[in-house]
Amino acid sequence: MKKSWRAEKLDRLGSSIFAEVSGWKREAMAAGLDVIDLSIGSPDQPPAPEVRQALADAALRADAYAYPGTKGSRGYLGKVAEWMAYRFGVDLNPETELLSLMGTQDGLGHLALALCDPGDIAIIPNPGYPVYAAGLAVAGVEPYLMPLREERGYLPDFDAIPEEVWRKAKFMLLNYPSNPLSAVADLPFYEQAVAAAKRHDVLIVHDLAYSEMAFDGFRPPSILQVEGARDIAVEFHSMSKSFNLAGGRIGFVAGNAEAVAAMAELKGNIDFGVFLPVQEAAVAALERDMSGTVEPVGGLYERRRDLFLGALAAEGWAVPEPKATMFIWAKLPPMRWHMAEPWTSRRISREMLARYGVAMIPGDAFGSEGEGYVRIALVEEEEKLLDAAKRIGRFIRGE
Known part of the structure; x- marks a missing residue:
């Protein structure tokens, strides 16, 4: 029998959700969608x-x-x-x-x-x-x-x-x-x-x-x-x-x-x-x-938080304001249309990207207690965040 050159312990890692969502993004772009990537928590600004x-x-x-x-x-x-x-x-x-x-x-x-x-x-x-x-x-x-x-x-x-x-x-x-x-x-x-x-x-x-x-x-x-x-x-x-x-x-x-x-x-x-x-x-x-002469980076993300959550609320998805980080941890939106199978964190994340080009991470990727939530990263400029909120609203309404 041919020896395996892959350690069995790698099976315990599971699949990388970030690699999986990256594959979803490639599919969406191949289908002609303009993707707004709110999945990876990588700052979109350069160092000073x-x-x-x-x-x-x-x-x-x-x-x-x-x-x-x-x-x-x-x-x-x-x-x-x-x-x-x-x-x-x-x-x-x-x-x-x-x-x-x-x-x-x-x-x-x-x-x-x-x-x-x-x-x-x-x-x-x-x-x-x-x-x-x-x-x-x-x-x-x-x-x-x-x-x-x-x-x-x-x-x-x-x-x-x-x-x-x-x-x-x-x-x-x-x-x-x-x-x-x-x-x-x-x-x-x-x-x-x-x-x-x-x-x-x-x-x-x-x-x-x-x-x-x-x-x-x-x-x-x-x-x-x-x-x-x-x-x-x-x-x-x-x-x-x-x-x-x-x-x-x-x-x-x-x-x-x-x-x-x-x-x-x-x-x-x-x-x-x-x-x-x-x-x-x-x-x-x-x-x-x-030096005490510069604004901490949190100020940028606080403004983005306020803008994005206000726009989401206008689209019918009210999310509590976080006190820190570049992320929004949100319960699944109140969907106004139905699929044959129940809405889960992964299904909503997958369909949101496939239909409207907004990428986010399903909550279950972070553990079983994360089911029923999604993580959204505030890593785009304000104009794109507003665009993402509008697309999410259309998705919620099933337009």
């Missing part, structure tokens, strides 16, 4: 001019092309530590409590490989970003799916997690502001989370990729602001959304020194770190942010 200039200047230096080192440059990690103190009032040791990453997806994808052994349990949100479960599947770690529901503001009930799960779990993953839910959490919530984790000796992993994308005056806190959190928590940050450096692939993990060291040890065996000019661009972005 001074950030691009820092990247360009560094890329022209002859000494920029050596291996950069897995941990991150002193300049980058030092600036990250300065920014964490400026933004959250958290003092970190760049030598032991920070590690550069090729974006948070890189770190979260490798997390379980560094912290767990096959057969361990990790507690992850449902719905949750797909890489959370994918990282566990590759590492042979069993997920405990922690349900996040609208009636609780999409916050977990720590008391509902079985004692046996707490006993076996290595880490619990939290994500606020949340992708896909756009839910937010305050400091008292993190205090409860840290207390629960300490009772059970479980590491908290907090994904704070959307820290600068909040609205209505809300400023998302860091879990590391909680007293004693560094004993039990690490936090992931991204330059992709906050500073429009998505293609640059740069972020960092901060917090518990033992967990940071474990990730550094793993990554020291599999990659050589982030391209130095990209690190210098990130330094420029952090310096610009700390």
